[in-house]
Amino acid sequence: MRLAVVSDIHSNGDALDAVAREIDRQRVDKVVHLGDLAGYNAEPEKVVRWARENTAAGIAGNHDAVVSGKASGEFFHGPALSAARWSAANISPDSLGYLSELPESLRLPEGILLAHGAPSDPDRYLFLLEDAEEEIDSLSGDPPPNVVFLGHTHVPAAFVRRRDGSTVSAPLEGLRVGEGETAMLNPGSVGQPRDRDPRSSFLVYDTATGCASWIRVPYDVPACQRKVLAGGLPAFFAARLAAGT
Numbered sequence: 668m669r670l671a672v673v674s675d676i677h678s679n680g681d682a683l684d685a686v687a688r689e690i691d692r693q694r695v696d697k698v699v700h701l702g703d704l705a706g707y708n709a710e711p712e713k714v715v716r717w718a719r720e721n722t723a724a725g726i727a728g729n730h731d732a733v734v735s736g737k738a739s740g741e742f743f744h745g746p747a748l749s750a751a752r753w754s755a756a757n758i759s760p761d762s763l764g765y766l767s768e769l770p771e772s773l774r775l776p777e778g779i780l781l782a783h784g785a786p787s788d789p790d791r792y793l794f795l796l797e798d799a800e801e802e803i804d805s806l807s808g809d810p811p812p813n814v815v816f817l818g819h820t821h822v823p824a825a826f827v828r829r830r831d832g833s834t835v836s837a838p839l840e841g842l843r844v845g846e847g848e849t850a851m852l853n854p855g856s857v858g859q860p861r862d863r864d865p866r867s868s869f870l871v872y873d874t875a876t877g878c879a880s881w882i883r884v885p886y887d888v889p890a891c892q893r894k895v896l897a898g899g900l901p902a903f904f905a906a907r908l909a910a911g912t
């Protein structure tokens with residue numbers, strides 16, 4: 668099965684348009700999302716509606732939890748909190764209901780776990796190898812998942828526990844999860860990439876071969892920026908899209 672994994676779309680309808688076209692072109696069997704559908708940008712309703720209609724499974728991100736009222740957002744910086752409130756005010760009751768019902772993490776039958784930040788905590792950022800090692804050590808289940816997809820950092824990444832027990836930060840190019848290995852794979856962000864490449868990022872994973880391909884997609888950044896500014900959202904969120912930060 669070819670699985671498209673998208674994360675952190677963050678109300679960016681223009682990035683989503685480009686990624687959805689590329690997903691069609693990739694002829695995947697299923698699409699799953701890792702949360703943060705809402706927040707930051709100006710089209711939460713469009714993004715949540717797309718997720719409801721086009722994804723087979725998904726989980727809540729920390730921004731979705733604030734938008735749907737399940738979390739207070741007390742640890743958010745001011746602009747992020749105001750954008751979450753803006754999303755909540757510009758979304759349909761049905762879409763708000765969908766966000767509030769998303770689970771924190773989700774186990775799929777193919778040995779796959781979906782998590783937002785980390786399996787232990789949706790708010791934890793997995794940037795560092797030692798943090799990923801700790802998370803792999805504490806994976807539960809019988810058997811535990813062998814592939815964990817996670818987002819939250821907005822930076823594409825792969826951490827792999829090899830058969831010899833070592834854990835590495837693996838190159839994304841040509842990555843294959845082999846028999847007996849455990850991988851934590853971050854597709855990067857569709858709607859607010861932060862690796863200094865403004866193009867949207869997502870990945871396609873083949874459950875039969877274990878091969879993962881990261882895909883970058885250019886989109887109409889100025890169109891999204893205009894909507895952010897027209898909506899009265901913090902200008903900072905428009906500016907960072909062009910820099911990919």
Ligand SMILES: [Fe+2]
Nearest residue numbers: 675703728819
């Ligand atoms: Fe996010």
